[in-house]
Amino acid sequence: MRLLAVDDDPVVLDLLKLIFKSADLPEVSVTSSAVLALEMLSNPDFEFDGLILDISMPEMSGIELCRLVRRMPRYQHKPILMLTSVMDTASVESAFAAGADDYITKPFDVKDIVARVRVAERMTQKSQPVAMIDRDLCKETDKPGLHQFSIEDPLRIHGAPQLIQPFALGNYLCQLSRRRLDNCVLFAVQLCDIDTLYQTCKTHELARGLHGVVTAVSEVVKCPTMLTAYEGSGILMCITLGSEPPAWPEMEYRVRDAIAAQNLCRDDGTKMCLEVAVGNPITPSASRYQRVNKTFERTRSRVHTRMQSTHAQSEAEADDDDGQISSA
Structure with missing residues (x-):
């Protein structure tokens, strides 16, 4: 080396x-x-x-x-x-x-x-570098669902604000001093329908949707020192330092509104379904030993719980609508 x-x-x-x-x-x-x-x-x-x-x-x-x-x-x-x-x-x-x-x-x-x-x-020594995808890079050979990466793979998204590689985000968290940890908050954003997006979008269309989500989070949080990383499977990990993110769950509603305001569509004009769940923010583990793994796992757990809650609520609302239609 x-x-x-x-x-x-x-x-x-x-x-x-x-x-x-x-x-x-x-x-x-x-x-x-x-x-x-x-x-x-x-x-x-x-x-x-x-x-x-x-x-x-x-x-x-x-x-x-x-x-x-x-x-x-x-x-x-x-x-x-x-x-x-x-x-x-x-x-x-x-x-x-x-x-x-x-x-x-x-x-x-x-x-x-x-x-x-x-x-x-x-x-x-890693065999495969993190792939870069670009919303403006449209290839004639692109086909929906055919990508050079798996749905679980981390990605770099060209031009996405405050986005770095997951490996680098882990290094950043690991190196934070105890004093800076006191002002640090983590939360995760989960794309609820990432499976459908991966299967039905071309690569540059998927990049368009992910870029929109990262941009919305950046606009809502408004923290110049925030760093984010897309670690795959629809999860965006976020770290803020020095300023608290908006209150939760209000932050989730505002991120959804910011995504909707972008009116993101596929090339054929059909609107992308970019519903997200935002996990309740946490403070990182103070101990440097396994700080990254433990903190990231807790952050993923929070957004997973939130997504399950959102899904259950959506199903209950759908059942209520069906019941009202039947009664009518």
Whole structure:
């Protein structure tokens, strides 16, 4: 695994090289210039397996560099770790939104560096990168229900606001300090009829519907530091930091209204059924041990319970309507 580290501080670069060598980590190349880093990444004869980028750099921030790197086809799926100072944690969410997968806080501990690089190694060893779908990418060969991914697969949705990969969302939650955890809330949004949408939509139509759901959640919550991830099976995982989401279940009603206002349709003009359930928000587990798995599982359980309740209520209302018709 070949890594490129970019930081304008030569002391940090020297320290990284020393840590990598002493900890038997993968080979690391270094540069103090974001512009030079872009030139190195553009070399067609050499390809890095991952990057470490300092967030605060004078000529170009690490966030902007991350955004430009993600536009390079060869680096769309490579792990990107950000370096940030303890006083600049507010930039972390922006870095993730730009395409980062993880971060390390300076001054860093050797154990932290080793742990996060090992996580990046595991990411590169994954056999299949998360697929990207685009609502504007219509192919003549597209057929309803025929997709290059399964219904359970996580997805990246081109242009969807505040959406990152589930792997990155887990890293973000894992790295939150105890102080920041106190201001953190999670909730999940479930597309109730994802099976029908998957079976009857073309890929770009499914992207259109999912993009609409993510956009509606972003508009309703109105939290600039919110991060979301589509983890498959119609579930959108959401984390807000620093501001409470709207009261529940009012939030669910407002998200439904925001989706309906978009009037999302298939190519033939038929309206998409995009009913959603929103789980009651929770606070994450404080313990770092299995924080991600336990917190995400609780969040899924909340939205699953909500969806069952919504389904039962819909069936009861339908039975009442049938009874009234019969009486008439």
